[in-house]
Amino acid sequence: MEKKIEIKKTIFSGIQPSGNLNIGNYIGAISQWVKMQEKYNCIFSIVDYHAITVKQSPEELRRRIIEVVKIYLAAGIDPNKSIIFQQSAVAAHTELAWILNCYGARIADLNKMTQFKDKAGENQESVSVGLYDYPVLMAADILLYNTEIVPVGEDQKQHVELARDIAKRFNNEFGETFLIPQAVIKQEGARIMSLLDPKKKMSKSDSNQNNCIGLLDDIEVARKKIMRAVTDSGSEIEYDLEDKPALSNLLTIYAQLGTREIPRLVKDYRGKGYGDFKKDLADVVVKFLTDFQKKYNKISDDKVIKILEAGRKKVEKLASAKMEKVRQVIGVR
Numbered sequence: 185m186e187k188k189i190e191i192k193k194t195i196f197s198g199i200q201p202s203g204n205l206n207i208g209n210y211i212g213a214i215s216q217w218v219k220m221q222e223k224y225n226c227i228f229s230i231v232d233y234h235a236i237t238v239k240q241s242p243e244e245l246r247r248r249i250i251e252v253v254k255i256y257l258a259a260g261i262d263p264n265k266s267i268i269f270q271q272s273a274v275a276a277h278t279e280l281a282w283i284l285n286c287y288g289a290r291i292a293d294l295n296k297m298t299q300f301k302d303k304a305g306e307n308q309e310s311v312s313v314g315l316y317d318y319p320v321l322m323a324a325d326i327l328l329y330n331t332e333i334v335p336v337g338e339d340q341k342q343h344v345e346l347a348r349d350i351a352k353r354f355n356n357e358f359g360e361t362f363l364i365p366q367a368v369i370k371q372e373g374a375r376i377m378s379l380l381d382p383k384k385k386m387s388k389s390d391s392n393q394n395n396c397i398g399l400l401d402d403i404e405v406a407r408k409k410i411m412r413a414v415t416d417s418g419s420e421i422e423y424d425l426e427d428k429p430a431l432s433n434l435l436t437i438y439a440q441l442g443t444r445e446i447p448r449l450v451k452d453y454r455g456k457g458y459g460d461f462k463k464d465l466a467d468v469v470v471k472f473l474t475d476f477q478k479k480y481n482k483i484s485d486d487k488v489i490k491i492l493e494a495g496r497k498k499v500e501k502l503a504s505a506k507m508e509k510v511r512q513v514i515g516v517r
């Protein structure tokens with residue numbers, strides 16, 4: 185019988201070790217990755233060179249790199265199926281970023297990046313060049329591995345589009361060198377909002393961590409954060425992004441971390457108040473965190489270091505092959 189050879193597509197994604205990872209990172213990104221492991225060649229990075237685009241304490245950065253790997257593992261990323269590696273361990277990322285800075289990336293595109301505008305705020309002139317150039321390093325991460333799919337939360341969509349534009353421009357100039365990647369964003373949960381301000385994204389770099397449920401938060405602290413989360417006027421439990429943005433966000437979290445979908449939850453809470461709803465939501469969050477942290481706490485630093493080294497070896501080969509080709513086509517070899 186003829187054997188069918190299936191060529192799996194490659195997916196690439198990463199998280200910055202720049203703060204306490206929260207349920208937004210889990211729901212928007214990591215939970216998608218876990219499901220994709222069977223079907224795709226998966227590469228997941230700890231993008232530490234992205235983290236240094238804003239100031240980091242060296243000790244804390246070192247600790248967080250290990251922490252993010254443990255979070256990947258506790259969430260269900262299996263190092264036997266997926267590659268896990270540290271961005272800074274593979275020099276090709278910064279090398280390719282430089283080349284893309286020269287060929288493909290344009291100032292006009294970077295000026296449009298909303299995340300840069302948000303992060304730099306009033307200080308656009310005094311933030312690091314790295315913060316401005318960050319989407320080009322992200323394009324390099326993606327393009328190095330013939331990535332076809334980039335599973336991310338909604339806030340990264342614009343960056344993936346830029347990576348597509350850069351790849352197309354480079355290919356136009358030098359011939360087919362990069363595959364054109366595509367962002368994959370969940371229909372529900374792609375943008376988890378702050379608990380205290382539903383107009384703002386839940387963010388690991390938020391200075392007020394009461395806005396977020398950290399994956400490693402103390403269980404009772406997490407419960408209190410849910411009980412103190414803002415709600416909307418009225419008393420009905422409804423999903424309505426316009427009129428009930430806070431409730432809609434809490435319903436999304438409930439559905440994503442629990443077992444009931446939003447329409448079912450709305451039905452089940454008909455006639456009940458916000459208090460009952462939040463109490464039950466807090467139980468769901470606490471159960472999720474308890475199970476998650478149990479797994480997290482069993483993972484040793486030694487295991488993490490071995491996984492990162494094995495991952496580095498695997499991607500190094502792929503990245504070197506791509507860089508050879510890139511150096512050739514631009515004429516430095």
Ligand code: TYM
Pocket residue numbers: 196197198199200201208209210211212213231234321322325326334335336337338339340343373374375376377385386387388
């Ligand atoms: P980062 O570290 O800010 O976030 C990691 C992932 O979590 C998603 N996310 C959210 N999803 C839903 N709701 C939220 N409130 C929320 N907050 C964060 C993000 O969309 C992201 O998927 N630049 C990237 C890291 C990166 C990368 C890459 C990603 C570097 N190179 C290459 C993909 C491919 C970042 O800063 O994500």
